[in-house]
Amino acid sequence: MTDTSTATSATGASGASGAEKRPNELLTSWFVRSGWSKGELARQVNRRARQLGANHISTDTSRVRRWLDGENPREPIPRILSELFSERFGCVVAVEDLGLRTARQSPSASGVDLPWTAPQTVALLSEFSRSDLMLARRGFLGSSLALSAGPALIEPMQRWLVPSPQPPRAEPDPAPSARRVGRLSQPELDLLESTTMMFRQWDAQCGGGLRRKAVVGQLHEVTDLLQEPQPQETTRRLFKVAAELAELAGWMSYDVGLQPTAQKYFVLALHAAKEAGDKPLGSYVLSSMSRQMIHLGRPDDALELIHLAQYGSRDCASPRTQAMLHAMEARAYANMGQPGRCKRAVRMAEDVFADADEWDEPDPDWIRFFSEAELHGENSHSFRDLAYVAGRSPTYASLAEPLMRRAVELFATDGEHQRSYALNLIGMATVHLLQREPERGAALAEQAMAVGKTVRSERVNTRIRKTVDTAVRDFGGLAAVVDLTDRLAVELPEAAEAV
Numbered sequence: 001m002t003d004t005s006t007a008t009s010a011t012g013a014s015g016a017s018g019a020e021k022r023p024n025e026l027l028t029s030w031f032v033r034s035g036w037s038k039g040e041l042a043r044q045v046n047r048r049a050r051q052l053g054a055n056h057i058s059t060d061t062s063r064v065r066r067w068l069d070g071e072n073p074r075e076p077i078p079r080i081l082s083e084l085f086s087e088r089f090g091c092v093v094a095v096e097d098l099g100l101r102t103a104r105q106s107p108s109a110s111g112v113d114l115p116w117t118a119p120q121t122v123a124l125l126s127e128f129s130r131s132d133l134m135l136a137r138r139g140f141l142g143s144s145l146a147l148s149a150g151p152a153l154i155e156p157m158q159r160w161l162v163p164s165p166q167p168p169r170a171e172p173d174p175a176p177s178a179r180r181v182g183r184l185s186q187p188e189l190d191l192l193e194s195t196t197m198m199f200r201q202w203d204a205q206c207g208g209g210l211r212r213k214a215v216v217g218q219l220h221e222v223t224d225l226l227q228e229p230q231p232q233e234t235t236r237r238l239f240k241v242a243a244e245l246a247e248l249a250g251w252m253s254y255d256v257g258l259q260p261t262a263q264k265y266f267v268l269a270l271h272a273a274k275e276a277g278d279k280p281l282g283s284y285v286l287s288s289m290s291r292q293m294i295h296l297g298r299p300d301d302a303l304e305l306i307h308l309a310q311y312g313s314r315d316c317a318s319p320r321t322q323a324m325l326h327a328m329e330a331r332a333y334a335n336m337g338q339p340g341r342c343k344r345a346v347r348m349a350e351d352v353f354a355d356a357d358e359w360d361e362p363d364p365d366w367i368r369f370f371s372e373a374e375l376h377g378e379n380s381h382s383f384r385d386l387a388y389v390a391g392r393s394p395t396y397a398s399l400a401e402p403l404m405r406r407a408v409e410l411f412a413t414d415g416e417h418q419r420s421y422a423l424n425l426i427g428m429a430t431v432h433l434l435q436r437e438p439e440r441g442a443a444l445a446e447q448a449m450a451v452g453k454t455v456r457s458e459r460v461n462t463r464i465r466k467t468v469d470t471a472v473r474d475f476g477g478l479a480a481v482v483d484l485t486d487r488l489a490v491e492l493p494e495a496a497e498a499v
Contacts, residue, residue, distance in 0.1 A: 021070035026099030027081075028068050034088050038064040041084070048080045072101050082147075083259065087462075091297035092149045112148045112267045113156040116164075118239075121271040125242060126223035128264060129249075132216050147260050149293070154304045157289075160270055160282055161312050184225055189237055192222065196244050197365045203252055204369060204417045207457030212252040219245040236276055243272035244366055247285050254292050255419075257458040262292060280317045283309035284366055287328050295459075299335035306332060320363050323353035324370045327378035334385040339396070342386055346379045369417065373410030377424045380404035384427060387434050397434040404428045419460060422451040426463045430470070438475035442484045445471065449492055461492060 031041065038061040045064075049057035057077065067073060067081075078100040085093040095101070114124060195218065202211045222242045230238065250265030266289045273282035286309035293302035306329045313321065330345035353375050356363075380403035387396035404427050411421035425448035432441035445467050452460045468488050471481045 024068055024070050024099040026097065030085050030089075030093065030098060031068065034085065036088075044084055045077065045080055048084065049076070079146075079260070083257075086147075086259075086296065089297070092147055094146065111146075112153055112263065114267065114271065116159055116162070116271060116274065118275045121239075121268065121275055122223055122226045122242075125246060125268050125272065126220065126227070128268060129216050129220040129223065132249075132261070133213065133220060147263055147296070149296070149298050149301055153263075153301060154308075157267075157270065157286065157305065157308060160274055160286075160308065164274065164277075184228075184230060184234060184238075189234060192218075192241050193237070196241055196248070199245070199248055200365065200369075201416060203248060203255075204419060205415070205455075207255060207419050207455035207460065212249065212256065215245055215249045215252060219249055239272050239276035240278055240281065243269045243276055243278065243281055243285065246272055247281075247288060247366070251288055254288070254295075255457050255459050257462070259292065259296065263289070266292070279313045280321050281364070281366065283313035283317055283321065283325060286312075287325055290328050290332065294331055294335055297335075299332045303329065303332035303336065318359050318361070318363055318367070319352050319355040320359070320370050321367050323349045323356065323375060324367065324378075326352060327375060327382070330379060330382040331385065334382040335389065337386075337389040339386055339390070342382055346382060349375060349379060369420075371410070371414075373407050373414060373417075373424075374420065376403045376410070377407035377420065377427065380407060380424075380431075381427055384431055384434070387431075392434055394435065397431055400427075400431050401435070404431055418451060419455045419457050422448050422455060422457070422460045423463065425451060426460070426467055429467050433467070433470055433474065438471060438478050439480045441467075441471060442478075442480040445484055446487060449487065453491065464488070464492060 034041075036044075042059040042061055042064050045059045046057060049055070049059075059077075063073075072078075073081075078095045078098070081098055081100065082093055082095045085098065114120070199211060199215050199218070203215075219242060222238060222245060226235065226238050226242065246265050246269035250262045250269060253259075253262035253265060266285055269285045270282055270289075273279075273285055286305045290302040290305040290309070293299070293305065306325055310322075310325050310329070313325075317325070326345050326349035330342045330349060333339075333342035333345055353370075353372075380400045383396045383400035383403070387393045387400065390396060404424060407424045408421070408428050411417060411424055414421065425444050429441045429444035429448060432438070432444065445464060448460075448467075449464055452464055465488070468484055472485060475481045
């Protein structure tokens with residue numbers, strides 16, 4: 001089968017005759033530094049295309065050579081290449097950075113600088129979730145989006161702090177016979193809120209790949225309700241449900257590797273949280289965006305988002321939420337190589353978390369995941385990240401080890417957060433590799449692999465593969481590492497599909 005998306009006919013991919021093509025020096029530079037061969041890059045493109053449902057794409061080494069020679073492939077290949085190089089280098093590598101062109105996108109389908117008004121928030125949520133559902137294939141929507149970073153991301157998010165206009169004074173209710181009442185009853189609204197909680201539990205237990213489309217479908221239904229006349233309090237609660245579902249859809253997309261799609265859902269979730277008047281929920285959405293930026297190698301952006309979250313919820317966030325934000329602040333400082341500020345944020349997270357159980361009001365469901373296990377896990381990962389930034393420092397690895405061990409112990413008895421259990425097992429394995437204890441690291445990686453098989457999380461799979469790669473690079477001749485590599489090839493699926 002040929003790659004019809006990159007045909008070189010008169011209407012082909014490059015949009016130029018062969019005489020006009022020039023070698024793509026930018027793409028060549030990234031390609032050479034990646035260490036990949038043309039065949040390896042072609043195989044990765046094909047694998048990612050199948051994950052996207054673009055089964056018509058069948059790239060080979062000659063096609064890769066044409067790209068390097070200046071041919072501009074059609075979508076979704078530019079976005080696939082952007083994602084592959086971003087993952088390879090741990091930073092955002094935009095399509096333009098690769099010297100490629102992408103199709104023009106409508107403002108509603110791209111970018112994060114969106115209007116902060118209730119009707120347009122509803123319209124954008126409805127349009128985006130409907131498009132996601134209609135494509136009905138893993139990540140294909142994400143291939144038409146671009147990740148935003150730096151000022152292009154931070155400046156629009158700062159508008160979250162701008163006060164919303166006060167609604168007009170409510171008129172007296174008309175007589176019941178004249179009132180046009182929304183069709184949503186109180187029991188139905190309660191059920192919507194409890195269903196969102198159920199989806200969140202499924203995600204924690206099973207990973208983002210198992211129920212992502214169900215969450216997107218529920219979100220689309222809620223936007224339909226928001227387009228009907230409802231009492232003011234019902235509208236506020238519906239926006240809150242929409243914000244939680246959009247954040248969860250973003251989180252699940254992030255978990256299965258759909259980074260541009262995840263970012264768009266996060267942005268829309270923040271808009272919905274603002275319409276709901278829920279500042280703590282907005283801060284939680286920003287923390288999810290921050291975590292994504294750390295994953296993408298943008299700790300400066302992550303720190304800006306966390307500080308925005310902290311400032312915006314400074315007078316209303318519960319101790320548990322504040323502790324989570326401090327823990328994410330520590331992660332950002334760690335990845336920026338600032339140990340003093342990282343340690344201070346870790347201490348703040350621990351101190352504030354100690355007051356969580358004394359809070360007068362019950363925590364919302366979306367923050368209840370942040371348990372003692374999660375606190376230890378986040379703080380240990382901060383010290384582990386510091387160890388890597390500081391050139392595999394044994395000092396920071398030794399700070400991470402007891403915290404990670406305690407997190408693993410607690411998650412081992414928590415059947416509701418299997419993905420977190422797997423991620424912390426992987427974290428513990430990396431700490432032992434940093435401490436030059438490869439046998440213990442290999443044993444923990446195998447344990448993580450067993451737990452990882454029970455969740456649909458490409459994030460878990462990717463971290464296991466990276467940990468095994470590290471073990472092979474540093475201790476490749478060791479029998480335990482050889483066995484680990486063999487087990488990885490047999491037992492771990494190459495990719496988790498979103499359904």
